[in-house]
Amino acid sequence: MLEIRALSKSFGGVKATDNVSLDFADGSLTAVIGPNGAGKSTFFNLITGALRPDAGQVLLNGIDMAGKTPPEIVRHGIGRAFQVASIFPSLTVEETMLAAVCADQHRAGVMHRRFPLAETRDRAEHAMELLGLAGKRNRTAATLSHGDQKLLDIALALVLDPKVLLLDEPTAGMGTEERWRMIDKVRELWEKQKITVVFIEHDMDIVFKIAPEIVVLCYGRILATGTPDAIRRNEAVIEAYLGSDHHAGAVA
């Protein structure tokens, strides 16, 4: 269970996250939406330790993450992928996965064996297969397509066996068709891995189609939370964000 308690963060006079409290149940799939500058990425950065909250708590199974460093938070089980694929350009897909698992297993010391153990290999293999990257294992990350780089970024988060997976715009910069393929993948991962997934998404069609739970942020505050139907009918959301004819397509 991931509980956010009265989380706040200001930059100068701007409240990027303003007294946000939310619960994410184990195994839930939640979309975070909101207009540009609504504080979605800041919200993720606060949870993962990239930013230190001014106030409030981030409780993962009762343990407060606020103030911890990113490596500590990752080791507690909150993994994340980035809006712009954050990968290691000169490593191959397989090297990336193996190196990540070694680090996670505390087997990344100087005198640790150069040839990974079977259990290290299995975990790396599993993640590559889940994301459909097994066939590209010997490609250096820099030579992968944009979509594959995003998948690799997610694989990097997933290979650590997180309890909570935060995806910052998994479909950013993709064409329509690729978007759907990506979002199907996200849903598939969520169903297979039975982990808590929270993702940021701009495309309303996608959000309403796949997310059982939606959180709407606006000016750093929670505007509404609920099921797609409830959000669609929520007057505040319609006024602030969706507009009267949101069915026209993507709103960004």
Place this chain on the structure above:
Amino acid sequence: MTELQAGQGAQPLEVPRIDARPQRYRDLLVALAAFAVLALLPMVFGSKQLLDFVIRCAAYGLFATSLNLLVGYTGLISFGHGMFFGLGAYGFGLMMQKTGVPIPVAFVATLAMTCVVAVVIGAICVRLKEIYFAFVTLAFQMLIHSTILSWQSLTGGDQGLRGGIPRPPFLGIDLSNHLHLYITSCALLVVGLLLMRQIAQSPFGYTLRMIRDNATRASFIGIDVWRAKLVIFVLAALFAATGGIIMALFVSGAYPEFAYWTISGEGIFINMLGGVTTFLGPMVGTVLLLILNDTVTRITEYHGIVLGIVILFFAVGLRKGLMDFVVEWFAQRRGEGRG
């Protein structure tokens, strides 16, 4: 140019990667073969000059390869790595002159002392980013150099450690014997390279590559970036100090130039010459630089100009080191042969 940039330049070619799982003992066999060749060299060529050249290669090669662990593998551009070369030479020389302990004891004690200094300096430096890291390491280098110059009673100031370093025999090895010194230097070189190779290819080596490529991402997969950088900073310092010890044994003394910033500069030169994307690049660069140095100084007193032109050729012309160039050339040819 960092290795990352160099690598990116090559990426459109899709350089085929050497399989990540070579035979387990390949490196060990290569090292043994290299040592055998080096050990047999004196029987084939009796020239003292050649053996001297190899000893200097061992000293500078260990130093330059350890610098590449920082520059090429971790993306830490240190302009002060030479301080550890100097520390090794002075630490060892002083220990032998003042205490008269056996050579292996002085060797280990020198490394221990270097370790302590490197931990302190590293703890301050590795927090800093890029250019600040470079300059602060340079500042520490200058600090150590000035200390050596001004602490005359201990270090002999600008005269260096004079009167020779006593080299009492141990375990049947007599380092005042030229051949024994040669074999010992070769052994230190080969063992040092083998250990650094292990570091580079170990999971920790891949942690370093991840930090070089994208330190932020590395921290988000649970890596303590600061700690990993400190560990490699200290390890690299130990190998640089070993190079310094070989140098001190070779010249039977230690001089302030060993701790001057130009040594760090030469380390960077060597890495640019040989290339930072291959493990042996700096070793090739060392041989190149020493050959250049020896031949050019014989021909002209303006050897600085010649070296500068050569460096410009590599940096601006090839945009990579010799080994990078060779490896890419082979990879390209293999690619053509296949398709």
